[in-house]
Amino acid sequence: MNARFEYLLRLGDDALILGQQLGLWTGHGPVLEEDIALTNIGLDQIGQARAWLTLAGRAENDQRDEDALAFHRDQSEFRNAQLCERPNGHFGDTIVRQFLFDAYAVPLHAALSQSNDAEIAAIARKSAKESVYHLRHSSAWMVRLGDGTEESHAKVQESLDVLLPFAGDLFHSDAVARTAATEGWGVDPANLREAWEHHLVQTLTEAGLKRPEPAPEQCGGRIGRHTEGLSFLLAEMQVLPRTYPDAKW
Amino acid sequence: MEKQHWPLWEIFIRSRQGLSHRHVGSLHAADAEMAIENARDVYTRRQEGVSIWAVPASEITASSPDEKDVLFDPADDKVYRHPTFYDLPDEVKNM
Numbered sequence: 001m002n003a004r005f006e007y008l009l010r011l012g013d014d015a016l017i018l019g020q021q022l023g024l025w026t027g028h029g030p031v032l033e034e035d036i037a038l039t040n041i042g043l044d045q046i047g048q049a050r051a052w053l054t055l056a057g058r059a060e061n062d063q064r065d066e067d068a069l070a071f072h073r074d075q076s077e078f079r080n081a082q083l084c085e086r087p088n089g090h091f092g093d094t095i096v097r098q099f100l101f102d103a104y105a106v107p108l109h110a111a112l113s114q115s116n117d118a119e120i121a122a123i124a125r126k127s128a129k130e131s132v133y134h135l136r137h138s139s140a141w142m143v144r145l146g147d148g149t150e151e152s153h154a155k156v157q158e159s160l161d162v163l164l165p166f167a168g169d170l171f172h173s174d175a176v177a178r179t180a181a182t183e184g185w186g187v188d189p190a191n192l193r194e195a196w197e198h199h200l201v202q203t204l205t206e207a208g209l210k211r212p213e214p215a216p217e218q219c220g221g222r223i224g225r226h227t228e229g230l231s232f233l234l235a236e237m238q239v240l241p242r243t244y245p246d247a248k249w
Numbered sequence: 250m251e252k253q254h255w256p257l258w259e260i261f262i263r264s265r266q267g268l269s270h271r272h273v274g275s276l277h278a279a280d281a282e283m284a285i286e287n288a289r290d291v292y293t294r295r296q297e298g299v300s301i302w303a304v305p306a307s308e309i310t311a312s313s314p315d316e317k318d319v320l321f322d323p324a325d326d327k328v329y330r331h332p333t334f335y336d337l338p339d340e341v342k343n344m
Contacts, residue, residue, distance in 0.1 A: 031255070033276050033287035040290050137286055144279065 003179040004059040006079065007186050009069070010176075010222055012052030013080035016070055017230070018101060019045030020237050021088055030091050037137060041098070044130040051123045071241035075231050076224040081169035085221075085230040089159070092152070095141045096159040099203070102135035104170045107195035108187065117185035139203050146207025153208070160204075161212040168217025171196070176222075257306040258284040260291075262298035270302050278303070 022042030029035025053066040064072075083101060088094050109131050112124030145156040173190040180186025204211055220226070240247065255277040261270035273292050278284035284303035293301065312320060324330065 031277060033278065033291055036294075037287065037290040040294065133289075140282060140286070144283075 003176045006176045007180045008056035009079040015045045016049035017080040017084040082221040083166040092156040093159045099138035103199045105131040107192045111187040143207040146209040165215045166218045168219045169221040258303045260288040261302040263300040
């Protein structure tokens with residue numbers, strides 16, 4: 001197995017799927033300002049996805065470029081965490097999903113900035129600035145909703161109860177992750193959990209939200225096991241390039 | 250649910266070091282922190298700025314349009330207040 005290709009796919013697919021999801025909010029945000037904020041964050045994610053997938057394609061001996069990887073792979077070939085493919089739901093669902101991911105992305109990008117691979121380190125340093133802002137945005141909303149009205153509190157607590165177990169994939173450690181860490185160009189995500197936990201507990205306390213009872217964590221995204229949400233998402237995302245493979249616009 | 254509107258904020262952006270903050274528009278936000286974040290997303294997406302001020306619109310005291318004559322017309326015939334009688338070196342910009 002090409003560990004470098006697999007590892008870069010994970011980074012790229014997380015960003016790609018999350019970015020596509022946030023794009024679906026365009027024109028549907030609760031207020032104009034938040035509509036723009038979510039779309040901006042989505043665009044940041046797509047930008048990161050492009051960089052990671054381009055690098056992944058190169059790790060695979062230039063067989064596929066970013067577009068081929070994004071639009072011409074089937075569901076079982078995607079390596080994103082299942083958390084990223086959870087449906088947008090209501091605004092609180094989207095914020096909790098984003099918060100759980102951002103709190104992982106910040107220590108991830110910080111650690112990858114120290115990669116001994118110059119290209120990985122460069123992409124990570126650029127992404128780090130974005131993810132710090134994303135986390136500030138989603139954390140502020142966690143507090144605002146959790147500590148807001150009775151209704152917003154109840155809704156965001158329910159979102160958290162449902163989505164937290166899906167964070168499992170983010171910290172899943174396997175041969176690919178360990179190879180990346182041992183060779184020094186990547187990090188073992190298991191080592192990011194402490195920083196994630198710290199920020200999670202801090203934000204939940206501030207938001208007055210209760211951490212749900214530990215439930216079995218959902219894993220499988222990293223080996224291509226996905227939920228049905230992803231198939232609908234991919235169908236919509238891929239239909240045009242698959243119908244017109246050489247379309248230009 | 251009864252829809253409550255967020256307060257209005259006036260946004261000022263400094264486009265680069267050395268220039269002053271300039272009013273660029275307004276937006277709605279629930280609090281000051283959100284106002285800065287929204288301003289960042291709405292008004293600085295194309296690298297327009299290096300600094301943001303957000304001011305609650307309700308805190309701004311504005312002059313009344315009815316007082317226009319009293320406030321501004323007296324300056325009409327006082328051309329000597331304009332520095333037009335000096336030669337400015339070319340290097341001086343933003344005058």
